[in-house]
Amino acid sequence: MHVTLVHVYVFPQHLQEFIEATGKNHSASIREPGNRRFDVLQDPKDKTHFILYEVYVDPASAAAHKETGHYKEWREVVAPWMAKPREGVGYIGLFPSSSPLS
Amino acid sequence: MHVTLVHVYVFPQHLQEFIEATGKNHSASIREPGNRRFDVLQDPKDKTHFILYEVYVDPASAAAHKETGHYKEWREVVAPWMAKPREGVGYIGLFPSSSPLS
Numbered sequence: 001m002h003v004t005l006v007h008v009y010v011f012p013q014h015l016q017e018f019i020e021a022t023g024k025n026h027s028a029s030i031r032e033p034g035n036r037r038f039d040v041l042q043d044p045k046d047k048t049h050f051i052l053y054e055v056y057v058d059p060a061s062a063a064a065h066k067e068t069g070h071y072k073e074w075r076e077v078v079a080p081w082m083a084k085p086r087e088g089v090g091y092i093g094l095f096p097s098s099s100p101l102s
Numbered sequence: 103m104h105v106t107l108v109h110v111y112v113f114p115q116h117l118q119e120f121i122e123a124t125g126k127n128h129s130a131s132i133r134e135p136g137n138r139r140f141d142v143l144q145d146p147k148d149k150t151h152f153i154l155y156e157v158y159v160d161p162a163s164a165a166a167h168k169e170t171g172h173y174k175e176w177r178e179v180v181a182p183w184m185a186k187p188r189e190g191v192g193y194i195g196l197f198p199s200s201s202p203l204s
Contacts, residue, residue: 022196027197038197039105039157040196040197041105041193041196090146091153092144093141095129095141096141
């Protein structure tokens with residue numbers, strides 16, 4: 001499995017709008033055929049810090065996400081609310097495996 | 103949702119055993135009623151670094167995990183392979199929500 005943890009820092013005055021826009025992106029992203037996770041986490045010690053936990057069955061599916069309308073819309077909408085550039089950190093997803101049953 | 107990212111560092115000579123033992127823990131943990139995720143990630147830049155991505159519907163379910171036989175067995179089996187103490191970092195899981203349908 002192809003895993004990315006995307007760290008996002010948002011200006012405090014835009015937290016609620018960011019959460020709403022990202023919830024919409026979550027709902028659309030989990031319907032992508034190669035998606036297995038699109039979880040949105042908030043750091044309780046720094047509520048301006050979010051992690052998008054994105055899991056795709058393979059790198060091609062992860063790349064396809066960036067071509068979707070919902071991703072492009074999200075990216076554009078949230079851009080002015082970013083306190084600094086997003087940082088994606090890649091991991092190998094060992095479990096669950098990428099088999100259809102996992 | 104109650105999310106914990108547990109960072110684990112394993113001695114290089116025990117990677118395969120750690121992966122096997124942790125796969126077993128994964129398989130049992132995802133059957134716990136309050137569990138929503140028990141994903142196991144490996145850092146491609148440092149293959150001795152793993153993240154356990156654990157999501158429970160509430161803190162009580164996360165606490166109950168630590169009372170299970172499979173957790174206790176895993177903790178005991180992997181203890182001699184740990185290169186340093188595990189570190190768990192807590193997050194608020196915004197999406198998916200903790201509703202039964204999410």
